[in-house]
Amino acid sequence: MFFTHRAQHLVLHHAGPFLIALAAPLPVLTDGLPTRIRHFSGWRPVARLLRPLYLTLQHPLIAPVLFVGLIYFWLIPEVHFDAMLSTDLYQVMNWSMALDGLLFWWLILDRRTPQQGGLGYGKRIAILLVVIPPQIVLGAYIVFSRNVIFDVYEVCGRAWPLDPLTDQLLGGLLTWVPATMMSAIGVLIILSFLFRDARKEDAADVSHATP
Template sequence: MTTLLYWLDPWEPSPTVVIAILVAAVLFARGARHARVSISRRIAFWAGLSALYVALHTRLDYFFEHEFFMHRLQHLVLHHLGPFLIALSYPGAALRAGVPFEWRRRWLRPASQTRVARMMFDIVFNPVIALTLFVGLIYLWLLSPIHFKAMLDYRLYRVMNWSMVIDGLLFWWLVLDPRPAPPARLAPGRRILVVIAAIPPQIVLGAFIFFTPRELYPIYSICGRAFTWITPMRDQQIGGLLLWIPGSMMSVIGALIALRHWLRLSARARLRQESKPGRRIQTCGMPSSSCTPDEATNPNAP
């Protein structure tokens, strides 16, 4: 128990991380009592949220700051695994149900229906922009000069980590949405294309880092490495492999899940479903789209 508490003790305490994780946990726990959330979806949500906490707010953060391959492992969790599991749980209805009804009526619903909010959602959930941000942020933070500054400045370091989390949530939410379009933002076939398009750039960057014969990220040698028995070049090669193989494989898995949703919707003849005139549409509680009351609580409903 002492050893576990030691590793759970944050290397650099952050109230922002604690508050964000706690709010998400409370809303989901409250809402899951009212919305229909299966056991598998509950497990996926809690696993994803726990993964984000471990990657952001434990003693492991010391190793993330002092070893390149550990840093890549951290971002694999923040940008891929954690958001992927949360999106896979489709928690929108539960999170919305967790907000007190009066707050939803007075603040949440009007705010989500403003022109500014709709424009912002249209921008971040545009497939081209979503793909560009997903791949572009990986490249941005791995540019040697920017990476050097981010690992020295704790404020920029936290901006880097949070940008990966937020972008990962937006991207995987867009890709793994199990509903037809509308109410989903993208048609099932386009979701598959978007996630497949994210694979080649990750392979190219991972291969470049792996095969480069010089040290790209000397900041780890300057500040001191956590594992002195690993040479700088070996550390860099392992980091490149983590981006090259596991990062790309997550996109492959995402494409397979999107394909499964496509086949399921096709079998139920829901691919071209349109809203009937006068049919009331209810917001799901997440900014990506809106849905009917039945779809809000059960994305697999026929």
Template sequence: MNLLYWLEPWEPSPTVVVCVLVAAVLFARGAPKARTTLRRQLSFWFGLVALYLALHTRLDYYFEHEFFMHRAQHLVLHHLGPFFIAWSYPGAALRAGIPFSWRQRFMRPALQTKPVRIVLDVLFQPVVAVVLFVGLIYFWLLSPIHFKAMLDWRLYRVMNWSMVIDGLMFWWLVLDPRPAPPARLAPGRRIMMVVAAIPPQIVLGALIFFTPRELYPIYSICGRAFTWISPIRDQQIGGLLLWIPGSMMSVFGALIALRHWMRLSGRERLRQERMRDDGRNKDAGVAPQRPLHAG
């Protein structure tokens, strides 16, 4: 089996192909115009490729036939892929990739409509964002819901796309490097958001790991990809993936948000010191000094 075999989709989805291609084209067009750094470009492409591999390759067979592989898929869809895309701060590049006339005619009027603004304000409210981020994990891991989602291909795709969209919204809020405004949240609230999402993930992962009975029999019914792994061991590995790597991604997010907070706080202190110095110079009748590099 060569690489092309693994890249072949287990269940072809035009939606995945179109969405990934549109995002790739817009970012490739807009990155030079927005002067996106190499680090940010690599972060975006890594996240986008990770989402594609988790949604549209032969690996999807294993995601559907082994619980711990399913948890690995959702770790990529809800955490890893959206995290790296949001970390690249792609908003300016994606906007620049859209033709200016389209932005003026379609995007701006659509975003300024009252229903759209209300929906965005609700979804990006910190408490709602945290509840959705954690709640979707719990919802799709409820045994009856999970059973149906793994049997119905339409519900299965809704489950996967809900994780991707929610992950992008959550990490976009947390990893926004700008001050508020224009960012929706102040840096301190971003840290509180991501910290609040850690304990529920640990609790759920531990519950799955320590439960002595099989919670998700759908994998035994449909046939397991790895017959040498017992159902309980498969469940324990899946619980650990939610417990440790999932929580660690949130810790990394909190550290990046803390770094942004320190950077913005330092910038604000410098601005206030300059304003105080200019005020003293003005009171003393001294003209403010221009920087040496000023032309």
């Protein structure tokens, strides 16, 4: 079913990573690791080796392109056809979506302030706004198409007797509406971070001004 596939990727690429990044679980997860793993000397060389790649993927110009680009890439009909019929390629598709989702939302929902090394709030909001139109265009294209775009489901079959165009319409809506809403929610959260920092600065100014 195409629409269940889109629902799966909505969770893997949007909702799941969004909630994980919002929870900021890394300090707790790190503290919960066994001592021998936390103090394993091999982590530092690995971290130094991967840092350039991580910083490249987290660049504010590259992150949104990669975020939207992966959605488009895996929905190219020929690529999608092969991915749905190959177990290995299917795993690559799902893992790439999940990992990219984590990287993207980790960048956007980073609890660090710009002064602490986090990305500026204006840039975060700009990124969220930039990724909205391409997802709307892709979702609308799928929704309003009068032809079956993804014919792989005619080959592998559908779990329920659903009309192919209806299946495609539902999948297009999932690509279009919830993804856009996630960006809107992200903007609201970033604004809450901004207001939080402003309140802290005001409180600090008042405390310094009080004799």
